[in-house]
Amino acid sequence: MDIALEECPTKESKNPDTPDTDTVSVVRNLVPSPIRFDMSSGRVRYFGPTTNMNVLTTSNPEKVLERLETHWPICTVLRDVSPDTHDYLMDLYWTWYNSVLHLVHSHAFYHDQERGGTQFYSLLLHVAMLATGFRYADKTSKDIQRLMMSGRFGSTLHEKAVAMAKLEIDSPGGIPSIQAFGLLADIDFNIGKDDSGWLFAGMSLRLVIDVGLHVDPSPLRLSVRETQIRYMVLWACLVNDRYWSLYLGRPTTLKACDIAPTCLSKDFTSLICCGPSGREKMLTTRIYEAQLQLMDLVSPLCDRSGVARPARTTENYFKIVALDEDLHSWYDGLPEDLKWPPQEPNMPMSYFLLQTQYHAAFILLNRPFVHYGDREHAHTAFNAHFTQLSRSVCAENAARIVEVFETYRANSDLAQMFFTGLAHIGTAATTLMGEAVLLTDPVRRGVVISQLRSLREIIALMAPTYPPGHHMVQVVDEFNRSDQLQQNASPRSTAREDSTHQNSRLGNVGRARHVPPYMQDEEQGTQGPPHKRTRVGNINPYLFTPTVPASPSLQGLPCLPPTFWESLDFSDLVFADQGGYSDYGFAWNDPEVTPMQQEKS
Template identity: 30%
Template sequence: MAETGQTSSQRRESWSSRQLACLSCRRKKVKCQPDPAGSSSCGLCAKLQKECYVPEFDERRRTHNKALIDKLRAENARLKAELEDHRTFCLMNDHLDGANDTVLSRQEYSTEFGGLFNNPSPFDGTATSSTSSRSDNMIVRLCGGQRQLNSDRVGRLRFFGPTSSLHLMESVTSSILARESSGINSTSWQEDFPLEVQDYLLDLYWRFHHKVLPCIHKEAFLRDMKNGDTKYCSPLLVYCMLTRAAAISNQPGLRALALAEDADDDAPYLVRKCVQLLETELDAPGITTAQSLQLLSEMHCAISHDTKGWMYAGGAGRLAYELGLHRNSENFDTHLSDLDLQVRQIVFWSCFNLDRYWSLYLGRPQFIKLEDIDAKRPDGTRSDISVEVKMSVAWTSLLEIIGLICDILNGIHTPRHRMETLDQRLRDWNASLDPTFYYSPVQEPPVFLLHMQYAAAMILLHRPLAQFGKDSSVRSSAGEISRQICVDNACLIAQYAQEYYEQHGSVFTMSWIALHIVATAATTLIANIAERRNGGLGMDQQLDSLRKCLGTLNELEKSHVVTRRVRKVIQQAIRLLNLDATINIGATGLNVASLLSGPLPFSLATPNQENRQFPLFDLLPSGPQFDMLNSFESYFT
């Protein structure tokens, strides 16, 4: 009994030392009493069988730091003052800008519309009072017909042209938001891979795909990724980059997450994940959305969904117009930093490049017209710009010429579309290439693709004049020159593919654009060999180059399912032209079937791609859709 009394006394002493009521009693506004049964909970919590939680300190009595309060008040006053200054600036100066724009429009269109603009303009006068200025400003906003780059309620810049009235719904003062806010913070960019795998895949992306039609400003992306800022980094963009990298990984388990086995199969997990994230981000699209749409376009091409890829590329271009990327941002009062301007330039011109390449890939018209834009191109002559910006300049100038070649093939003929002019422009492009991108067998992967694309462009330009399929009696000397140019460049593409393999381990790490390049070289060689026209290169060299192209297509099929379609077409062409025996001559142990379904016919060094193994269970996200993959783990490893 004495022991029990002592315990009860100690219990009462312990309870009396509690200065705060538990959260349950506080919410019910009742006195917090000890449990008669002697438990550590209060009587109410014990009766309700709930956890009795007592906070360590009383938030209601917490004193705030006076310095913090003063700082917040000062910041509030500063923002109010800036807001008022901006409002005054808009009221006093916008109507003058509108007047200038109106006068400029009158000068530009006076010849076309006659005396339509000869009447006095309501904006020619100068505001004489605050009321007049405010009235004129509103009239200009209603009918002034200016180009507007406004910010919406979340600080996202949007472009409206002179015919639109939608800019009236945008905030006049929201450019402050664009300057002060850079997005929502994020602490987790992806939830499917361990950090080690994420770093491995990002390294693959930076190494093999980043500088081929570059659409991401690496410095801005890594800065925001580190800081958790979503201005130039987003979960969607991260997933798109990881998906493109997984497709070229030497890990079959990773490739299974990014590639389908057949074009008719459902989209793989990572592609579906990207599409789901896109639906969310389209509620408030921004720079990262335009970048992600470009990567989604590439990954749908890789899995042989050409229509979706084409439409995603078009969506990226339209979003670039929506964000005003096609206009010279320096003409708008947006207070963008030099880094912001560089990002906007890279993203827009990457949309331009992608539009040109899809037009080339599918043989369709381009929708981004140079006459519709005045966006500045990145300055490749500056000494302080990054390699990715220089690469963007090189790709843009090359694909602009290729776009004109596509115009010729689609039936458009103007003085700037003359073959001699375009041939000289291509040669000038090659001669003026930045020394960083001169070709050598030890160059970076994107440089190989750049030179392969140049060779393919020469083929596309000269192939219509090469007179393939015509009777030898009607062939001209100019046609013979064009044919030789085509054959020489086709063999050069095959050489680049072999040297890429020797330097970088496997050609399946190449970007999706390699498919069109290699297929162009292969079909040119097949046509020339079928007509038994040796030209300046011997038949043996052409046959060897064709074998390399066929083997390259076979390897590309590992990372680009769409290659299977091209391979079947070429295989059928070889059979119809009875070239099976010809191609097999001099190729010991090789035949057409093995070239199109076996390993590369190269005698090469050990692959350089890092052979890192990751447990499949760590890579596959949980869920019923992966039960089959988990049950066949040995198949992927």
């Protein structure tokens, strides 16, 4: 302040034509300029034609004091949570969530809590962390049962956090608000409320822009720890944003072009250094570093599931080959102790998720070229070759995911699995179901069905923690039941299929059968010369009249990717009904009954 006064001209020597210094300062703030940091709040201030005039009115120190006064002890907000239960839930959060996705800096969190700071602590964040820890708690404990709820919320902690979040919207904070909204999004995802979870995720990701985590913080002259925390939260949000895109078909919010190159080019070692400097990185930290690199590598797969599906052309396939090579190069560059199989029996959960994420990336990469019922160009030998290659890659990596989860299941509790594990399992399950539909070899088909049943048991063990798992179990059970019924009736149905196959090619293209005729043509096209299918008139097999649903739609099912169902032909009513996209209530095991015949009967 003294320096500023010395640089200012004195009143005696002041030129009358020179504007006042205060006036210059105000005008400088009103003139549109690039984004600036507001040092008083630690946020980025955006300027526009109307907001410029409100600069002075929005800068109110009383609001900062008012926010400090609301920093009450957590025991006064959650009176039904004992100190032991509080510590138990916080330990669960740090152990099973934050060790996989480094979102909250533990030292900064507790430091601000003890000293009444709000830079890295807020009551909303604290309650959201407790609600997240509740997902992994022992539900047989009486203290935990007192916190349980039925209906919209899984616990009173979740209900309290949502109520506090509504108040937070009126006056959002900084980094704690980003973290709290991100946790609430994951909680809603875990209980099958994808829509509301997406809203919370959107608020969290937009606050990243508002707080300025995407901007180079060098002008702020922050401490090393504060800079590392900003990068840590930014990358956690980037990873979460890509999870929502890869497994729920949502468009990404944070684009690479919106983030400063300095934020993207930082060394991962400094980004994820949560402990004191100079300490050797822990195993979980090195795994998280590899996870960040992998998610950055698969970013081209995000936003690929838009309205227009990617064209299956040679150029696109070569792009897949290039990304395939990058994935293999990434894996080859991993340290030996991070590769598969595990060198130690007590590897952390994040290690297994790193392996399943790697194999799930191959499935997501190759699945657009797999013809799960797509008739377009399926008869050409060129596309059939690409289809067979992509199918083999998807099936092989789905089997690897089963192997990884079976290994983890042998020594650990699947109920404590991180929520992305359910997405990886769902990706593998849909791939195995699609492969089982297309296979004609009974031996290979039996292996795939066995792997699918193994996944069913894994999902069932995760279902107590993640309620959408119950819906997934029902889907897999219904598929296995249909497959078993068809296998039992195979001697009778074989002759029937032989007699009806020729009729279906002459005009009954809309019939529902386990392996539709066009899929049989595709299988034959890989062994002999391609042949064209005969079409009669203007029959459109995709047209159908929806009826009243026979069962509730699986709207809360988060792990059956929309891109998979988009790639299915709607005449393949087996998959359409499993995914909740079909309203017909007919028996799956009778390949001769069409939907219209079932309704008439």
